[in-house]
Amino acid sequence: MSKAYTSIAALLVTAALGLSLPAMATKMPMKSYHKEIFSDAQGNVECSSCHGDSKPYTIPSEEACLTCHGSREELAEQTQRPGHGAAYEPNPHDSLHYGQDLSCVYCHAQHKKTQVYCNHCHEFKYPQLKRR
Ligand code: HEC
Ligand code: HEC
Ligand code: HEC
Numbered sequence: 638m639s640k641a642y643t644s645i646a647a648l649l650v651t652a653a654l655g656l657s658l659p660a661m662a663t664k665m666p667m668k669s670y671h672k673e674i675f676s677d678a679q680g681n682v683e684c685s686s687c688h689g690d691s692k693p694y695t696i697p698s699e700e701a702c703l704t705c706h707g708s709r710e711e712l713a714e715q716t717q718r719p720g721h722g723a724a725y726e727p728n729p730h731d732s733l734h735y736g737q738d739l740s741c742v743y744c745h746a747q748h749k750k751t752q753v754y755c756n757h758c759h760e761f762k763y764p765q766l767k768r769r
C-alpha cells in the first residue's frame with residue numbers, strides 16, 4: 638500500500654517536472670569553468686562526480702570538491718593576502734570567524750548564482766571570484 642503510494646507519488650513528481658533524469662542532466666546549468674571537464678563526449682554532465690550517486694537531489698559533500706582542489710590548507714595558501722588590514726579583503730578560505738572550516742558550497746554555487754556568504758553581513762567585493 639505505502640509502496641504503491643510512493644511510486645505513484647514518484648511518477649507524479651516526474652510528470653510534474655516533465656523531465657527524465659538524462660533530460661534533466663542536459664538542462665542543469667553549470668559554471669563555465671566546470672562545464673567542459675564534467676561533460677562526456679555527448680555533452681552530458683556527469684552528475685555523480687560531485688553528487689556521488691545517481692540521484693542528485695541534495696547538496697553534494699565538499700569532499701568531492703577537495704579531491705580535485707587540494708586540502709583546505711592549500712586553498713587557504715592559494716588565496717593568502719599580501720598583507721593585513723583594511724586595504725585587503727580577508728582571505729575567504731581562512732577567515733576570522735570560521736577559519737578554514739566553512740563549506741565550499743556556502744559561497745561557490747554550481748547551478749545558481751554564486752554568492753559570498755560573508756556578504757550577509759559584510760560588503761566584500763572579491764573581484765577574483767568566478768561567478769559564472
Ligand atoms: C573532477 C575534479 C573537480 C571536482 C570534483 C571539482 N572541481 Fe572545481 N575545478 C576543476 C578544474 C579542472 C577547474 C578548472 C581549472 C582551475 O581553475 O583550477 C575547476 C575550477 C573551479 C573553480 C574556479 C577556479 C578559478 O580559477 O577561479 C572553482 C571556484 C571551483 N572549481 C570550485 C569547486 C567546488 C566548490 C567544487 C565542489 C562542489 C568543485 N570545484 C569540484 C576540477 C574539479
Ligand atoms: C567564504 C566564501 C568561500 C568559501 C567558503 C570557499 N571559497 Fe573558494 N573562493 C572564494 C572567493 C571569494 C574566491 C576568489 C579568490 C580570492 O578572492 O582570492 C575563491 C577562490 C577559489 C578558487 C580559485 C583559487 C585561485 O586560484 O585563486 C578555488 C579553486 C576555490 N575557491 C575552491 C574552494 C573550495 C574547494 C572550497 C571548500 C573547501 C572553497 N573554495 C570555499 C570564496 C569562498
Ligand atoms: C561541479 C560539481 C557538481 C556537478 C558536476 C553537479 N552538481 Fe548539482 N550541485 C552542486 C552544488 C555545489 C550544489 C549546491 C547548490 C548549487 O550550488 O546550485 C548542487 C545542487 C544540486 C541540486 C539542488 C539541491 C538543493 O537542495 O538545492 C540538484 C537538483 C542538482 N544539484 C542536480 C544536479 C544534476 C542533475 C547534475 C548533473 C547534470 C549535477 N547536479 C551536477 C554541484 C554539482
Ligand code: HEC
Nearest residue numbers: 727728729731732733734735739753754755756757758759
Ligand atoms: C552573521 C554575520 C557575519 C557573517 C556571515 C560574517 N561576518 Fe565577519 N564580522 C561580523 C561582525 C558582527 C564583526 C565585528 C564587526 C566590528 O566589530 O566592527 C565581523 C568582523 C569581521 C572582520 C574584522 C574586521 C572588520 O571588518 O571589522 C573580518 C576580517 C571579518 N568579519 C571577515 C569575515 C569573513 C571573511 C566572512 C565570511 C567567511 C565573514 N566575516 C562573515 C559579522 C559577520
